[in-house]
Amino acid sequence: xxxxxxxxxxxxxxxxxxxxxxxxxxxxxxxxxxxxxxxxxxxxxxxxxxxxxxxxxxxxxxxxxxxxxxxxxxxxxxxxxxxxxxxxxxxxxxxxxxxxxxxxxxxxxxxxxxxxxxxxxxxxxxxxxxxxxxxxxxxxxxxxxxxxxxxxxxxxxxxxxxxxxxxxxxxxxxxxxxxxxxxxxxxxxxxxxxxxxxxxxxxxxxxxxxxxxxxxxxxxxxxxxxxxxxxxxxxxxxxx
Numbered sequence: 001x002x003x004x005x006x007x008x009x010x011x012x013x014x015x016x017x018x019x020x021x022x023x024x025x026x027x028x029x030x031x032x033x034x035x036x037x038x039x040x041x042x043x044x045x046x047x048x049x050x051x052x053x054x055x056x057x058x059x060x061x062x063x064x065x066x067x068x069x070x071x072x073x074x075x076x077x078x079x080x081x082x083x084x085x086x087x088x089x090x091x092x093x094x095x096x097x098x099x100x101x102x103x104x105x106x107x108x109x110x111x112x113x114x115x116x117x118x119x120x121x122x123x124x125x126x127x128x129x130x131x132x133x134x135x136x137x138x139x140x141x142x143x144x145x146x147x148x149x150x151x152x153x154x155x156x157x158x159x160x161x162x163x164x165x166x167x168x169x170x171x172x173x174x175x176x177x178x179x180x181x182x183x184x185x186x187x188x189x190x191x192x193x194x195x196x197x198x199x200x201x202x203x204x205x206x207x208x209x210x211x212x213x214x215x216x217x218x219x220x221x222x223x224x225x226x227x228x229x230x231x232x233x234x235x236x237x238x239x240x
Contacts, residue, residue, distance in 0.1 A: 017139030102225035
């Protein structure tokens with residue numbers, strides 16, 4: 001049985017070349033974002049670490065050594081308007097988190113109107129595959145996107161863009177977390193979840209984190225210094 005595209009090891013037939021994600025590419029893709037979907041227990045671990053860690057793997061078929069599994073985390077450029085199949089919680093990052101990273105470009109065809117592009121982070125600067133004798137084939141990543149005028153790019157119609165990262169990404173102020181519909185679970189980790197139910201769980205978690213963050217700051221100490229009569233009083237934080 002043939003494995004689906006996202007599970008099948010990359011091989012020389014999929015290889016297209018190498019490129020570096022630049023500020024110019026991010027600018028031309030203005031309005032696009034990097035997404036990662038997960039389940040609730042996974043989300044809590046991500047938030048606790050304050051980073052998107054390497055919680056999965058990807059595989060590559062090396063010419064001399066065979067198939068090798070490598071730690072990584074799967075993300076993508078596609079937003080799931082009709083429901084996310086990989087988890088009911090969606091983390092969104094600006095494309096600037098990709099800048100300066102080196103990628104291997106792989107491509108797999110499917111239906112005539114649908115192609116799947118894989119950009120796998122690879123900063124080793126050691127060539128893995130060659131392309132018609134070119135051991136370090138540089139590709140222009142803009143060729144994988146649709147041109148909208150002279151200085152703008154967008155995803156091609158029917159194109160799927162998977163991005164596999166091999167380094168953690170920080171959940172700084174630029175990352176957002178939201179609940180989405182999750183009708184079908186491809187990893188088989190749940191029986192699906194509606195956005196309304198997931199949103200309630202996310203709100204509860206967010207309020208608890210906000211409460212802890214407030215208690216961890218020096219706001220209380222500053223208030224006691226300003227109002228000494230507060231010392232010894234208990235503080236209840238209610239977030240509705």
